[in-house]
Amino acid sequence: MxxxxxxxxxxxxxxxxxxxxxxxxxxxxPPIPNIYIDSVEIPVVRGTYCWYESADYPSIPEIVEEMKPTVVPGNSKFNISFHYTPRPSNISIARMKQGEEKLYNQSIVIPSEQGVYYYEIDARWNSDNLEADSFYASVIEVK
The missing domain is CATH 1.20.5 (Single alpha-helices involved in coiled-coils or other helix-helix interfaces)
Incomplete structure (x- = not known):
């Protein structure tokens, strides 16, 4: 017994x-956010982060070079959400057009001009239990 x-x-x-x-x-x-442009879900990859551990990844567009761009209409709404508690304290979004070096910050509306665009999301958590940040990337094509 x-x-x-x-x-x-x-x-x-x-x-x-x-x-x-x-x-x-x-x-x-870190958690992966959900990104929708209108009702189309956009694939997202995690980049460099400092969470409970740290990892370095290449920057956009290198991090998404294997991804096929998701085709979306121009002038659409870019929506991002995290289903994680605590939610990020700050989120910033940068957009780069393929073949250009210039970044446009805080883009929320998809441009009307046709082309391939890279999006980089920087999410930061600053709370009593968590001080962290994470970068994410996705690629779309406006037709």
Whole structure:
């Protein structure tokens, strides 16, 4: 009987530790936001971040070079949301047209001019429990 109780106790301890470790590992990367342009969901990749750990990635457009641009209409609304608590304290968005070096900050409306555009999102968390930041990138094509 003692062996069975010891086995149950050991197994319970293992399961609790494994789930705590899994939860800790799950939090080592920042959440991916949802981006919609009108009703079209836009794929997003995580870039450089400083969360519970840090990672460096190339900047746009390199980080999205393997992604096929999502085709969207011009003059559409760019919507971003995080389903994570706490929500970011600050979000900034930068846009770069393919072949250009100039960045346009705080873009919320998709341009009407046809072309491929890269978007970089910088999300920052500043709360009592979390001081972190993360960059994200996506690519669209206006037709």
């Amino acid at each position: 003692r062996k069975i109780m010891f086995l149950i106790l050991a197994l319970s301890t293992f399961i609790i530790n494994a789930s705590c470790t899994w939860n800790k590992l799950e939090r080592t990367k």
